[in-house]
Amino acid sequence: MNTPRIFPQGVDGLLVRFGDVLDDETNARALQFAEVAAGLGGVLEAAGGLTSVYVRFDPVVGRASVEQTVSAALANEGQAEAQPSRLWKVPCCFAGDYAPQLAEAAELAGVTPGVAVTELCAEPVRVMAIGFAPGQPYLGLLPDHWNIPRQTNLTAEVPQGALTVAVRQLVLFANPSPTGWRQVGRTGFRCFDMDRPEAFALKPGDLMQFDAVSAVEFQSLLNAPMGGAVLS
Amino acid sequence: MIVEVLRAGRGVTIQDQGRAGLIAQGLSRGGAVDRLALLEVEALLKRRVSVIELAGAGASFRIGQGCQIALTGAPRKANADGNPLRWNASHNLAAGSVLTITAGQGYAYVAFDAALGRPEVIGSQSAHLKGGIGGHLEQCELHFIDARTGTSDLLDVVDRTAGGNVRFMAGPQTDAFGEEALAAFTSQTFTKSARSNRQGAGLDGTVALDASQLSRVSDFITEGDIQITGNGAPFVLLAECQTIGGYPRIGTVLPCDIPIVAQAKPGAELRFELVSTDEAEALWQSDVQQVAALRSKISPLLRDPATMNDLLSYQLVSGFIRGDEEWL
Numbered sequence: 001m002n003t004p005r006i007f008p009q010g011v012d013g014l015l016v017r018f019g020d021v022l023d024d025e026t027n028a029r030a031l032q033f034a035e036v037a038a039g040l041g042g043v044l045e046a047a048g049g050l051t052s053v054y055v056r057f058d059p060v061v062g063r064a065s066v067e068q069t070v071s072a073a074l075a076n077e078g079q080a081e082a083q084p085s086r087l088w089k090v091p092c093c094f095a096g097d098y099a100p101q102l103a104e105a106a107e108l109a110g111v112t113p114g115v116a117v118t119e120l121c122a123e124p125v126r127v128m129a130i131g132f133a134p135g136q137p138y139l140g141l142l143p144d145h146w147n148i149p150r151q152t153n154l155t156a157e158v159p160q161g162a163l164t165v166a167v168r169q170l171v172l173f174a175n176p177s178p179t180g181w182r183q184v185g186r187t188g189f190r191c192f193d194m195d196r197p198e199a200f201a202l203k204p205g206d207l208m209q210f211d212a213v214s215a216v217e218f219q220s221l222l223n224a225p226m227g228g229a230v231l232s
Numbered sequence: 233m234i235v236e237v238l239r240a241g242r243g244v245t246i247q248d249q250g251r252a253g254l255i256a257q258g259l260s261r262g263g264a265v266d267r268l269a270l271l272e273v274e275a276l277l278k279r280r281v282s283v284i285e286l287a288g289a290g291a292s293f294r295i296g297q298g299c300q301i302a303l304t305g306a307p308r309k310a311n312a313d314g315n316p317l318r319w320n321a322s323h324n325l326a327a328g329s330v331l332t333i334t335a336g337q338g339y340a341y342v343a344f345d346a347a348l349g350r351p352e353v354i355g356s357q358s359a360h361l362k363g364g365i366g367g368h369l370e371q372c373e374l375h376f377i378d379a380r381t382g383t384s385d386l387l388d389v390v391d392r393t394a395g396g397n398v399r400f401m402a403g404p405q406t407d408a409f410g411e412e413a414l415a416a417f418t419s420q421t422f423t424k425s426a427r428s429n430r431q432g433a434g435l436d437g438t439v440a441l442d443a444s445q446l447s448r449v450s451d452f453i454t455e456g457d458i459q460i461t462g463n464g465a466p467f468v469l470l471a472e473c474q475t476i477g478g479y480p481r482i483g484t485v486l487p488c489d490i491p492i493v494a495q496a497k498p499g500a501e502l503r504f505e506l507v508s509t510d511e512a513e514a515l516w517q518s519d520v521q522q523v524a525a526l527r528s529k530i531s532p533l534l535r536d537p538a539t540m541n542d543l544l545s546y547q548l549v550s551g552f553i554r555g556d557e558e559w560l
Contacts, residue, residue, distance in 0.1 A: 007404035010454045010484045011512045015404045022449045034256065047256035047452065049476060052404075054255055054452040059516045063509065131452070131476030134259040134363045138450065138476070149447060150478060152462045167447070174258070175364050180462070180478065192258075194353055194365065200257045 002026070004033075004074050006067055012044075012059045016070060017052040022168070024141065026051045027128045028080035031204045036073050042066045048204055049129045050138060083205045087124060090172075090187050090229040092163055092210040093218035094120075098186035101155075105165050105182040108148040117212050119143065120163075120184065124207035125170055135191035135200040136174035139208055144168070150180035161187045161227060163210070172208075185210070186218065188227020201226070233346055233379035234296035237372050241289025241335055244369040245359040246350065248282045250471060254354070258475050260455065262360035265430055265471045266339045268491045269305035271519060272387055273343040275526035276302040276322040282350075282357045283343040284369065287430065290335035291342070291369070297327050300345035300382040306338025306393055306495050320389045321533055324381050338393055338495045346376035362431050362472040384533040387526065392492050395424060395500030400458060400483040401512040404451065409482055413440055417482055418504055422466065424496040430472040433493050435502060438464035445480040453477045456485040458504070468493045486512050 002019045009015040016033065019026040027050055034048030042061035047054045057066040094102055094117045106116035125139035132138075142165070150166045155178060158164060162173040164181035171181055174191035187210070192200055202208075213221070213228075221228035249270065250263020264270040264285055274280050277300060284291070286308070295301075300322055303310055307319040310333045317323050317331075322345075325331060333342060350357050359366030406414070417439050427434030439460045446462060452475065453459065459467045459479045468485055470493075483506065485493060496502055507515075517525070 008401060008484075008509045008512075009403055009452060010456055011401065011486060011516045013454055015452060017404060017451075020449065045253045045255060047475075049450075049452055051449050052451055054454070056252075056255070059513065060518065063513055129450075129476060130256065131258045131450075132474045134254075134257060136258050152446070154462075167449075175362065177362075192364065199354070 006070060008063065009054060013054060013056045014063070014067060014070065015052050015054055016074065019051050022050050022128070022141070025080065028082075029077070032080045033074070033077060037070060040066075040069050040073055042069065047131075049131060085126070085205050085207045087207045087209065087232050088202070088229050089209050089211055089232070090189050091213045091218065091221050091227065092185040092187045093215055094185045094212050095215050098215060098218065099184050101182035102184040105148060105184050109145050111145070116184070120170070121210045121212050124209040127202050127204050127206040127208065128169070130200070130202060130204060132171070133174040133177060133191070135202055137172055137191065137202050137208070138169050139172065140169040142168045142170070151182065152180070154178045154180050155183065158183045159186065161189055163187055187229070188218070188222045188224065189229050190226060233299060233344075233376040235344060235374045235376060236294040236296070237369055237374060238292045238294055238330065240291040240369045240371070242368050243287035243289035244291050245285050245287070245361070246282055246348070246366065246369060247285040247358045248356055250358050251354050251356045251360070255452070255475050259360065259363050260471065260473045260475050262363065262471050263356070263358050264339070264341065265494050266305050266341070266491045267487070268522070269339065269341045271522050272304040272320070272389065272526055273302045273341060275523050275530060276304070276385055276387055277343060277345045277382065279345070281343050281345065282348040283341045286333060286340040286342065288335060288337065290333050292330060292332040293342075295325050295327065295329050295331060295344070297379050298324065298381050299379045300324050301331065302343045302345070303333075303341070304343075304387070305341040306336065308336045308340045309334040318386060318533060320387045322382060322385045324384060337497045344376060344379065345382055346379035349375040349377050360472055362474075385530045386533045388529040388531070392495045393497050393500070395496040395502045396492055397505055398485055398489045398492055398502055399505050399507045399512070399515070400456075400485045401507055401509055403457065403481055403484045405448070405480050406483050408445060408480060414482070414506070416440065418506055420503075422502045422504075424498050424500045424502060425465075426498045430470060432459070432467045432469045432473060433496070435466045435468065437466065439466060439482065440464060441480065448478060448480060450476050450478040453481065454484065456487065456490055457481045458483055458485060470494055486515055488515055488517070
């Protein structure tokens with residue numbers, strides 16, 4: 001196990017990094033420590049990411065004191081335990097205009113578009129972090145050959161619900177956004193909706209499995225709650 | 233009190249301190265881009281109220297009841313029923329007055345000394361445009377309670393629209409840039425780009441990146457982070473920043489210097505100076521400390537321009553003001 005390192009992240013924050021490479025163990029450690037860090041004295045909020053934990057503290061308490069508290073908690077870090085997960089089944093259209101970069105992404109992964117869709121739907125992927133935009137999941141990990149780079153030039157805008165891929169992960173966009181990730185599908189999933197009792201749909205650890213639907217089916221699901229996604 | 237929004241260009245939003253504490257949910261704090269301007273309002277009105285942020289755009293309002301207002305942030309031309317109003321000041325407007333603020337660069341703030349009666353969304357009235365909360369203000373009626381009148385005061389403010397020196401501290405990825413790239417960054421003069429919005433301020437200039445820096449694991453981003461995008465152009469993240477991102481960050485601008493970046497006019501020159509974490513901590517001030525310091529820079533406005541016609545015939549404040557500059 002890597003020894004976690006602590007860095008400053010702004011005048012009122014610090015970052016605890018558990019590793020430089022994303023794997024399930026490093027991610028599990030980060031998510032578990034985020035829960036611990038949130039309860040520490042002087043800490044205003046903590047968030048678990050892919051390989052790190054962001055901690056925001058009260059500068060009146062001071063960095064030195066908070067770092068000490070965080071270090072002490074890290075020294076007692078327990079074995080990361082698998083948490084029971086919820087499974088979301090999410091209809092996704094991988095056809096035509098809904099998947100503008102599927103062919104390109106599949107080629108980079110060394111498979112045909114058809115095989116790519118089969119692979120992306122074969123197994124559930126896990127919410128490894130929520131971030132970038134409200135409720136937006138980073139999902140993974142995909143098999144090794146999906147370790148494809150981000151684009152150097154940004155796509156000007158992917159739509160809300162876009163399913164994108166890069167570096168063995170999928171990101172399901174909460175809002176229209178520019179991105180360097182390639183859009184391979186489109187869902188009607190709303191990651192964030194203030195009008196729902198639970199505004200943020202997902203939490204880290206949730207599983208998500210995509211179900212390929214036709215463009216016609218996708219259209220009919222667009223106005224369904226959660227774009228036809230079902231939570232079990 | 234009802235304030236009618238007669239006209240509001242795109243970029244006019246309701247703002248306050250934002251929503252802290254939701255990074256785990258992927259929502260940055262948001263709130264006023266120029267937080268100093270929000271504290272200036274608080275110093276002038278002697279209480280904390282929601283404000284109207286004018287990002288580039290202009291707006292006009294009809295005030296339903298006599299009320300004190302404050303004008304802060306990027307200076308604009310403002311008038312009440314045609315009578316010019318001094319910027320960085322508080323004024324009393326009569327019932328029925330029409331307050332007009334012209335469009336211009338940067339983030340200007342108008343605040344009414346009243347409590348905006350608008351439901352909070354997750355603890356705040358502010359629009360978070362990137363996050364999909366609220367939106368641009370359009371023609372409407374804003375309902376306020378507890379409207380007050382007060383004094384007409386002037387706040388002594390150092391201009392922060394012309395660029396200048398910006399202090400930053402090292403962050404988790406600073407070391408990955410190497411000494412040479414860091415030295416090149418701190419010795420370079422950048423210019424503010426027009427590619428700026430509530431999410432971040434674009435800069436023209438280039439920081440060399442090697443390929444390994446573009447394949448990092450995505451990590452947390454916070455307000456003030458200096459992100460170097462794929463083409464080497466820096467972007468200083470502001471109130472509505474993304475919470476996680478993949479581009480490398482060379483460091484984090486101190487909160488006290490973020491307004492200099494946010495308010496710099498397009499083309500204004502900006503230079504970055506690395507300070508230690510200890511210095512950054514020493515320079516940090518709580519909102520309460522900042523408001524107290526601002527209160528000491530307030531003096532009475534000797535004449536209320538709203539009540540003055542034929543303004544240029546007056547000799548204002550000891551006669552050293554030309555009269556054609558301060559109002560702009």
